[in-house]
Amino acid sequence: GESVGLHLPTLSVQEGDNSIINCAYSNSASDYFIWYKQESGKGPQFIIDIRSNMDKRQGQRVTVLLNKTVKHLSLQIAATQPGDSAVYFCAENITPPGSARQLTFGSGTQLTVLP
Amino acid sequence: NAGVTQTPKFQVLKTGQSMTLQCAQDMNHEYMSWYRQDPGMGLRLIYYSASEGTTDKGEVPNGYNVSRLNKREFSLRLESAAPSQTSVYFCASSRTGEGSPLHFGNGTRLTVT
Numbered sequence: 001g002e003s004v005g006l007h008l009p010t011l012s013v014q015e016g017d018n019s020i021i022n023c024a025y026s027n028s029a030s031d032y033f034i035w036y037k038q039e040s041g042k043g044p045q046f047i048i049d050i051r052s053n054m055d056k057r058q059g060q061r062v063t064v065l066l067n068k069t070v071k072h073l074s075l076q077i078a079a080t081q082p083g084d085s086a087v088y089f090c091a092e093n094i095t096p097p098g099s100a101r102q103l104t105f106g107s108g109t110q111l112t113v114l115p
Numbered sequence: 116n117a118g119v120t121q122t123p124k125f126q127v128l129k130t131g132q133s134m135t136l137q138c139a140q141d142m143n144h145e146y147m148s149w150y151r152q153d154p155g156m157g158l159r160l161i162y163y164s165a166s167e168g169t170t171d172k173g174e175v176p177n178g179y180n181v182s183r184l185n186k187r188e189f190s191l192r193l194e195s196a197a198p199s200q201t202s203v204y205f206c207a208s209s210r211t212g213e214g215s216p217l218h219f220g221n222g223t224r225l226t227v228t
Contacts, residue, residue: 032214043119043205043219044158051214089157093214101146101165102173103217105157 012112019077021109023090026071032093034103035064035075037086044089047075077111085113117141119220121206127226128196136191136223138206146209147189148173148217149181151202158205164189196227 013019025033031052036044050057050064050073057064063076073090087108095101122137140147148163150173160173164183178200180192189208193200203224207217 034216036219041221043207043221044217046216046218049216101214102160102163103148104160104174105150107157 010110013080014114017080019080021075021088023073023106025092030092030094033073034091036089039086080113082113119206119208119218121220121223125224129228132196133194136204139188140208144208144210148207149191150205153202198227201227
């Protein structure tokens with residue numbers, strides 16, 4: 001079936017460096033994508049989203065890039081800080097005909113920021 | 116403004132027992148949903164409610180029932196708990212069912228022995 005996946009399960013970066021977290025999706029009908037951050041013991045926290053009619057969107061220290069040709073999504077975090085250490089999930093939105101939106105999540109990438 | 120509130124935070128059940136997980140949101144959101152999170156498997160959709168009075172199955176609905184009590188509240192019920200239902204359960208809501216981000220509660224950690 002369709003799936004959302006991540007290239008790397010873990011990522012370690014030095015404090016102050018930029019981080020790039022990648023995500024592959026397989027459903028060409030997906031029209032909306034979201035990145036979430038999840039800290040230990042908490043629920044996922046919304047970071048940034050992008051619609052399929054865009055290829056780039058920037059937030060505060062974060063940028064999401066969407067490449068529909070190769071079905072690839074990435075999250076870039078600038079000047080990574082210790083507080084960025086968490087698990088990051090990408091999610092894709094599919095709205096089947098006659099149904100409400102369903103959000104499908106990848107398995108997550110653990111980002112560790114090294115001092 | 117509390118966002119999405121889930122109760123209880125922790126629960127231990129014996130096989131065959133029943134329980135209801137409660138969820139309430141104060142953001143006037145139309146769409147509410149329940150997910151379970153297991154190690155290495157990300158979040159999987161159990162049930163969702165696109166609006167008050169409607170509910171639909173997600174990816175893993177077996178063994179669960181839901182009730183959209185009103186616009187604010189969406190409960191998840193386990194009628195006869197099984198060890199395979201040991202998981203962390205998250206409730207989430209969004210403004211609409213189309214292209215708006217989900218806001219999550221902090222989860223209920225359920226262990227079935």
